[in-house]
Amino acid sequence: AQSVTQLDSHVSVSEGTPVLLRCNYSSSYSPSLFWYVQHPNKGLQLLLKYTSAATLVKGINGFEAEFKKSETSFHLTKPSAHMSDAAEYFCVVSDNSGGGADGLTFGKGTHLIIQP
Amino acid sequence: DGGITQSPKYLFRKEGQNVTLSCEQNLNHDAMYWYRQDPGQGLRLIYYSQIVNDFQKGDIAEGYSVSREKKESFPLTVTSAQKNPTAFYLCASSIVTGPNTEAFFGQGTRLTVV
Numbered sequence: 234a235q236s237v238t239q240l241d242s243h244v245s246v247s248e249g250t251p252v253l254l255r256c257n258y259s260s261s262y263s264p265s266l267f268w269y270v271q272h273p274n275k276g277l278q279l280l281l282k283y284t285s286a287a288t289l290v291k292g293i294n295g296f297e298a299e300f301k302k303s304e305t306s307f308h309l310t311k312p313s314a315h316m317s318d319a320a321e322y323f324c325v326v327s328d329n330s331g332g333g334a335d336g337l338t339f340g341k342g343t344h345l346i347i348q349p
Numbered sequence: 350d351g352g353i354t355q356s357p358k359y360l361f362r363k364e365g366q367n368v369t370l371s372c373e374q375n376l377n378h379d380a381m382y383w384y385r386q387d388p389g390q391g392l393r394l395i396y397y398s399q400i401v402n403d404f405q406k407g408d409i410a411e412g413y414s415v416s417r418e419k420k421e422s423f424p425l426t427v428t429s430a431q432k433n434p435t436a437f438y439l440c441a442s443s444i445v446t447g448p449n450t451e452a453f454f455g456q457g458t459r460l461t462v463v
Contacts, residue, residue, distance in 0.1 A: 242389065265450075267451060269454075274358075274437075274456075274457065274459065275456055275457065276353075276355075276439055276454035276455050276456045276457050277392075277439065277441075277452075277454040278454070279451055279453075282451055323391065323392070327450065336450075337394075337452060339391040339392040339393075340391055341389055341390060341391040342389070342391055
């Protein structure tokens with residue numbers, strides 16, 4: 234069994250300040266982890282993914298995430314927020330028990346608000 | 350451009366009606382998926398298909414049906430048996446084999462019961 238917990242349902246930061254979106258997971262297997270972003274009434278876009286290579290993963294739009302096995306965490310960060318970063322962010326875990334994305338488990342999402 | 354196309358973007362349904370949501374992909378992916386998204390709930394898997402003419406129930410299949418007659422297409426029918434169909438529906442696709450499989454998403458269809 235696997236699960237993912239996004240620790241904050243809403244995060245508000247000022248433009249130009251750092252962003253931290255927190256995610257903890259549990260998995261019986263060696264997991265893969267993903268962060269997706271969703272703008273209003275749009276589909277999900279992959280930001281980055283961890284696949285057991287480097288523990289610090291760089292993604293698009295200046296985002297990065299660090300896999301910490303001892304803490305079972307995969308927090309998403311960005312050094313300087315931009316107004317266009319305002320969106321919903323989903324942390325996703327895959328148990329890699331088989332092929333296909335049917336093994337994905339989604340967190341409930343964190344709504345990122347950027348204050349001007 | 351390769352991608353996933355969902356239509357329509359907005360759909361209104363009267364109580365007791367069946368409606369069909371379209372999903373087409375030109376990524377040459379074998380696997381396709383339907384998710385339902387409700388506010389504050391994340392995404393929940395309705396149905397998925399890893400090969401043409403075969404599909405499997407996900408976590409919340411009741412009141413929904415699908416078909417997979419072509420590799421490119423995976424339409425979802427929301428039947429009158431679905432008691433609370435108002436939601437945002439997302440179609441996705443992926444390669445079918447191997448770990449670290451990520452999903453590619455369409456732009457979604459917002460279904461409202463009137």
